[in-house]
Amino acid sequence: MSTRKFKTEIKQLLDLMIHSLYSNRDIFLRELVANAADAIDKARFEALTKPELNREWQIRIELDKDAKTLVVSDNGIGMSEEEIVENLGTIAKSGTKAFAEALSSGSAGTDIPELIGQFGVGFYSAFMVANKVEVTSKRLGEEVAAVKWVSTGEESYEISQADKPDTGTQVKLYLKDDAAEYLDSWRISEIVHKYSDYIAYPIVMAKESTKEDGSKEIKDEVLNSQKAIWLRPASEITEEDHQSFFAHLSGGGKYWKALPISAEGTNEFKALLYIPEKMPYNFLFPEFQKKGLQLYVKRVFITDECEQLIPDYLNFVKGVVDSSDLPLNVSREILQENPLLGRIRKAITSKVLSELKKLQEKERDNYVRFFKEFGKILKIGLYNDFSNQDKLKELAMYESLNGDAGAMISLAEYVSAMPETQEDIYYITAESRSKALASPALEVYRSKGYDVLIMTDPIDEWVMQVLTQYDKKLLKSVAKGDLELDAESRKSLEAEAEQAGKDYAELVNYIKEELSEHVSEVRFSGRLTESPCCLVAEENGLNARMEKFLKSMNQDLPESKRILELNAKHPLIKLLAEELKDAASGEKLKDNIRLLYDQAVLNEGGEIEDLAGFSRRLSALMVAANSK
Numbered sequence: 001m002s003t004r005k006f007k008t009e010i011k012q013l014l015d016l017m018i019h020s021l022y023s024n025r026d027i028f029l030r031e032l033v034a035n036a037a038d039a040i041d042k043a044r045f046e047a048l049t050k051p052e053l054n055r056e057w058q059i060r061i062e063l064d065k066d067a068k069t070l071v072v073s074d075n076g077i078g079m080s081e082e083e084i085v086e087n088l089g090t091i092a093k094s095g096t097k098a099f100a101e102a103l104s105s106g107s108a109g110t111d112i113p114e115l116i117g118q119f120g121v122g123f124y125s126a127f128m129v130a131n132k133v134e135v136t137s138k139r140l141g142e143e144v145a146a147v148k149w150v151s152t153g154e155e156s157y158e159i160s161q162a163d164k165p166d167t168g169t170q171v172k173l174y175l176k177d178d179a180a181e182y183l184d185s186w187r188i189s190e191i192v193h194k195y196s197d198y199i200a201y202p203i204v205m206a207k208e209s210t211k212e213d214g215s216k217e218i219k220d221e222v223l224n225s226q227k228a229i230w231l232r233p234a235s236e237i238t239e240e241d242h243q244s245f246f247a248h249l250s251g252g253g254k255y256w257k258a259l260p261i262s263a264e265g266t267n268e269f270k271a272l273l274y275i276p277e278k279m280p281y282n283f284l285f286p287e288f289q290k291k292g293l294q295l296y297v298k299r300v301f302i303t304d305e306c307e308q309l310i311p312d313y314l315n316f317v318k319g320v321v322d323s324s325d326l327p328l329n330v331s332r333e334i335l336q337e338n339p340l341l342g343r344i345r346k347a348i349t350s351k352v353l354s355e356l357k358k359l360q361e362k363e364r365d366n367y368v369r370f371f372k373e374f375g376k377i378l379k380i381g382l383y384n385d386f387s388n389q390d391k392l393k394e395l396a397m398y399e400s401l402n403g404d405a406g407a408m409i410s411l412a413e414y415v416s417a418m419p420e421t422q423e424d425i426y427y428i429t430a431e432s433r434s435k436a437l438a439s440p441a442l443e444v445y446r447s448k449g450y451d452v453l454i455m456t457d458p459i460d461e462w463v464m465q466v467l468t469q470y471d472k473k474l475l476k477s478v479a480k481g482d483l484e485l486d487a488e489s490r491k492s493l494e495a496e497a498e499q500a501g502k503d504y505a506e507l508v509n510y511i512k513e514e515l516s517e518h519v520s521e522v523r524f525s526g527r528l529t530e531s532p533c534c535l536v537a538e539e540n541g542l543n544a545r546m547e548k549f550l551k552s553m554n555q556d557l558p559e560s561k562r563i564l565e566l567n568a569k570h571p572l573i574k575l576l577a578e579e580l581k582d583a584a585s586g587e588k589l590k591d592n593i594r595l596l597y598d599q600a601v602l603n604e605g606g607e608i609e610d611l612a613g614f615s616r617r618l619s620a621l622m623v624a625a626n627s628k
């Protein structure tokens with residue numbers, strides 16, 4: 001026998017399990033049964049090529065009221081000593097660390113049972129109800145001795161050889177005094193029914209019943225219906241069934257919509273997909289997300305991460321696909337290359353997108369809530385799935401200048417509200433709504449009452465490079481290139497700007513020279529109605545936000561210069577022109593021009609390069625303005 005210490009993170013996790021109070025401890029059984037079913041899935045998969053390994057697959061629950069123990073056993077794959085140490089003592093993916101982070105970030109509240117399944121730490125939930133856990137296991141197909149793992153959930157666990165004739169795993173819980181309810185067979189039946197009914201293997205428990213003649217007998221009873229939920233007619237599946245299956249797939253949480261799919265013909269498959277209500281907590285930890293969908297072939301479990309079945313931008317959709325046309329007797333890897341998967345993926349993508357469209361039309365408020373959760377992910381498709389870009393364009397929603405904070409509109413809604421004179425669709429990208437609203441580039445649109453879409457997801461910057469048209473209208477950034485307005489307004493504003501360019505030609509040249517290191521051009525434009533100036537990117541140039549992002553990714557960027565646009569109607573311009581005439585004001589004029597530029601940098605969400613110079617100039621200005 002040897003005693004080994006737990007990894008620190010497990011220790012922390014165990015502390016949480018043992019010392020906290022939970023509202024829903026029942027889920028420990030769901031986790032243990034799920035592990036048992038996974039173990040049988042694996043054994044059954046091996047038996048596909050080695051039929052001699054086949055047996056009557058089964059999960060057993062045994063209760064012992066006197067010893068106060070609960071046992072969950074399976075005849076699945078089992079674990080060797082190495083595997084047991086690896087799986088139950090070290091958490092390979094350091095799941096607990098992420099788990100703890102999710103907890104301490106506060107986003108998860110205190111709903112620990114909800115989090116357990118998502119981070120692959122389900123086994124440890126046993127310590128919510130037990131003060132000692134004994135795992136005895138014998139590996140299938142390998143000539144290794146059975147092994148026993150025992151722990152009281154403190155510093156360490158013990159490993160020893162065990163005497164177990166059959167392959168599989170037995171998990172024995174010594175229940176805490178306050179967990180005596182789990183010795184009641186009715187209670188156990190109820191929990192299994194609630195959480196594990198669809199498990200494909202019989203979950204058997206010996207139950208005492210009274211015979212007709214009054215004598216007692218103990219008989220094995222199967223607690224679950226074992227019906228693969230995705231093969232049942234949709235009309236027969238209750239909301240509770242869906243909820244429990246969804247929790248099984250995603251490790252907890254609630255679903256918003258269930259989408260059953262039944263495809264017939266040359267490519268037969270059944271699928272049951274779910275759109276979650278909320279982004280799962282583990283979404284920020286990509287290594288804990290199961291990518292893709294679960295794949296079954298003729299009801300035999302193949303893998304729970306088949307990425308080929310769904311595009312990355314629908315990664316939040318959880319579910320199973322059961323195909324009758326894929327071959328069963330090839331390896332997982334080869335199977336994943338089968339072109340049939342591509343066809344299933346296409347059908348699934350199209351179904352999910354069309355369902356989302358329906359929901360957008362029928363349940364607008366709920367859809368907006370959905371989009372706020374998952375829009376960031378869905379928009380990836382706008383960027384990388386051209387075959388579905390038209391559908392995704394319809395599904396996208398944005399806040400807008402004329403709408404309230406939080407209210408969202410689709411491109412179609414934007415277009416239908418456009419005044420007749422407006423030719424293009426306008427948008428602005430920014431880190432937040434308030435930053436967007438502070439941009440001087442919006443001034444002229446505001447004064448004309450035109451709406452402007454406000455895009456605040458980082459992905460928008462990328463998407464807008466490829467999303468250039470909707471409904472034969474161009475999508476135009478208000479902070480890039482030439483002023484975009486209807487032809488008539490543009491004409492008169494451009495004429496004014498041209499005139500100002502002539503009137504202030506000397507000033508423009510002077511500023512250009514002063515700021516030659518920082519801007520590529522200085523010009524007047526009709527974009528501004530209130531601010532003296534702003535920076536705009538060239539038509540195909542980077543804006544401040546994109547530049548900041550690329551720099552943060554360590555990309556070697558050539559210094560990009562933007563265009564400084566001036567507002568001829570602003571009194572400051574006139575003052576500067578006068579200062580220019582006054583030969584004595586050389587230094588002051590230079591300072592003022594630099595301040596003007598720095599202000600424009602701040603307005604577009606950029607960072608001032610020479611902060612010390614900025615505050616020196618600003619202080620000097622304040623002194624001058626306040627001295628008598």
Ligand code: ADP
Pocket residue numbers: 031035036039074076077078079087088117119120121122123124168169
């Ligand atoms: P998860 O099941 O999400 O991976 P767990 O903490 O529940 O996380 O289990 C950790 C690992 O221990 C599993 O991935 C599996 O390899 C192993 N394991 C747990 N229970 C069993 C079992 N009954 N049979 C075989 N292996 C098991």
